[in-house]
Amino acid sequence: MSVTAAKGFTAAGIAAGIKENGSPDLALVVNNGPRLAAAGVFTSNRVKAAPVLWSEQVLKGGLVSAVVLNSGGANACTGPQGFQDTHATAEKAAEVLGHNAGEVAVCSTGLIGVRLPMDKLLPGVEQAAKALSAHGGEKAAIAIKTTDTVHKTAVAESGGGWVVGGMAKGAGMLAPGLATMLVVLTTDADVDAATLDAVLREATRTTFDRIDSDGCMSTNDTVLLLASGASEVVPDEAEFAEAVRTVCADLARQLIGDAEGASKDIRIEVVGAATEDDAVEVGRSIARNNLLKCAVHGEDPNWGRVLSAIGTTSAAFEPDRLNVAINGVWVCRNGSVGEDRELVDMRYREVRITADLAAGDASAVIWTNDLTADYVHENSAYSS
Template identity: 75%
Template sequence: DVDPHEVAVCSTGLIGVRLPMDRVTAGIAAAGGLLSPDGGEDAAVAIRTTDSVHKTASVTRDDWTVGGMAKGAGMLAPGLATMLVVLTTDADVEAEALDGALRSAVRTTFDRVDSDGCMSTNDTVLLLASGASGTVPDPEAFAGAVHAVCLDLAGQLVADAEGASKEIEVHVVGAASEEDAVEVGRSIARNNLLKCALHGEDPNWGRVLSAIGTTAAAFDPDRLDVAINGVWVCRDGAAGESRDKVDLSDRRITITADLRSGDASAVLWTNDLTAEYVHENSAYSS
């Protein structure tokens, strides 16, 4: 028997629709009978919904490991997202240290994923430690391993986003503060006109500027620089290198916005906006 207070419950589904508890309880019993030290991959497959692939990652240091699985392909935005992540470790780490390592890792990984700017009601990230290795790791090494696994899984979430044909990495540099950098990066990541342009392989840097302009970040419009895939198409708030130099044929795209207002920076991840995304979400409940 397991104390109910020792069970962490993760859930997903249509918002407002009650779960079929007869099927859920039967599934719990069936899953319990299949528990195995080698069942991690089966669990990762089982939690998929609109995911096209299951998502796992692990890092081993000396004689201890941090591993994890994730599900999520849409409604991916920080704060609340249709994202379930379970991390486990056999390292011997106290709850307070686990909490600190996880919060630090999530802040610059899952919280910086903004696939479609939409929030759901069910996001969960758990870190569970068994202590089975008997090893108490160096706190910095442990925190680094947790961050590496979170970063890997966050990248897999973006790569599997519903209908996406482009994976877009937004770098904001030269910001007055990290908060400014994140605000600008999020505004760029959520700009639907820009996402449509990138889907069409159009390096429309003006849409990057317009996204920056909607924020409260500190910057001088006449000092903004923007690069797309390494080509500085905007210098000092005006046209820079020829947009014809920008090759957007690859799935991966990098946008760099230099606010030239300080030394802070941030990286966020998003996707393009496609007809496939619209189709999948127009018929999701039917």
């Protein structure tokens, strides 16, 4: 159901010819109101793609009537011409939809440093506008795929007559930045822009911001949340926040499950931390340790690599009080050898690493993937 699960939204996904192989590459999501409230979070990379620079400005107004998304090109590091291309895309969508260009967000994903083929993209926007449908969410989710093997959608239905739905793409370059991918969430709940902003920031902080596939931060990451108000229900804020968080967590888990070349999804839970910041710092350090990620790929419960990753952080801990469990077996106790590593069963795709800092009560969960020859292959041949 994707972005059209919520009333008040139409969407489309078409093949505009941006991708040379003819796959779908252009999506359009339109908020038909009555409300046009919106919020967005963007990559914290200082090298931002043109569509990010554009959409950040659009979101300052708190109003988004439509989102144009293309795969097949990131429009990043494309200079003033690239920004003009994004601007022209928003103008084109505004023209065919009868909207204001200042309320049209634009998202792009694909190779960095290449101009978009505007002679294909602009006619594609017209074509997508004609294809808009209240059942178009699935096609939109398909059109934003790059190296994704499957499209990603999620929906949370409240008991109160409103829903939150969403779509996501992102297979490589997943790392906290914020955001970490292209995501569009929609709701027919009646919520103002300020509330959407607060809810979205808190939801992404503990979901998209805690998946770290390969430590690389994109130039294009964007998460948008649009509210149509079409249900005419003003939701309880806590209930609404939980629905948005649920959809974000669902999509984030799908992103990790489809990360480039991955054969294992690794859930890193840091417990016993003095603070949540400490727990997140340690979790990310473990998630980015290439040697550990290779070991997990080889189904090797190499807890020494967990300890050496923890040791690079500034978190509060004593080395001789650290405990590490892999899939529930405490292979490291008090910084030294614990239970027999032969007891660890790593055959399944999901691997759980628990790091106990023995320094407090705070905790955090970070998701990552193993490092595989397929990842190397996919990313050494990507642009050629």
